[in-house]
Amino acid sequence: MTTVKTTADLRAALAAGTDVNTIEIAQADQPDTASIRTEAATEERERIKGINALASKGFEKEIEAAIDNGSSVEATALVMFKAAQDRGISLASIKSDAQGVTGTTPSGDSKQGERKAAVSAIVLGASRR
Structure with a gap:
């Protein structure tokens, strides 16, 4: 035979x-269906985590639709970018809406600045008690 x-x-x-x-x-x-299922579940969890990482307030419908219809993280990012553009959200508008904040640099050497920061933290902690 x-x-x-x-x-x-x-x-x-x-x-x-x-x-x-x-x-x-x-x-x-016969394929190993248990390992295929495990791998597929892991990939799906990673996809959903990636989509949820893109989530921001006001875009809940886009996130929900992406999860439901199986969109990739990349495709979801493009949809959200387009939705932001459609709503007039851009980097220029975010910058124009931002409040003017200036940074400060501690005077003296860096050790003096570190000491002041440590003392401030200790005082703040003590005042809470």
């Missing part, structure tokens, strides 16, 4: 003159 697994094996057996009645076709290898 000759056992074949593929079409190529069958052709080779027939070309070698094997009697057709002595050829047995092997059962196909």
Whole structure:
């Protein structure tokens, strides 16, 4: 009895003159469905985490739709970018809405600034008690 697994094996057996009645076709290898399911679940969790990382207030419908229809993180980012543009949200408008805040640098050496920050934290902690 000759056992074949593929079409190529069958052709080779027939070309070698094997009697057709002595050829047995092997059962196909079954995939490991448990590992496939685990891998798919992991990928889906990562997709949803990525989409949720893009979420911001006002875009709940876009996020919900992306999760429901199976959109990729990249496709969701493009949809949200387009939605932001449609709503007039841009980097320029965000900058124009921002309040003017100036930064300050501690005077003196860096150790003096660190000491002042530490003392301020200690005082703040003590005043809460």
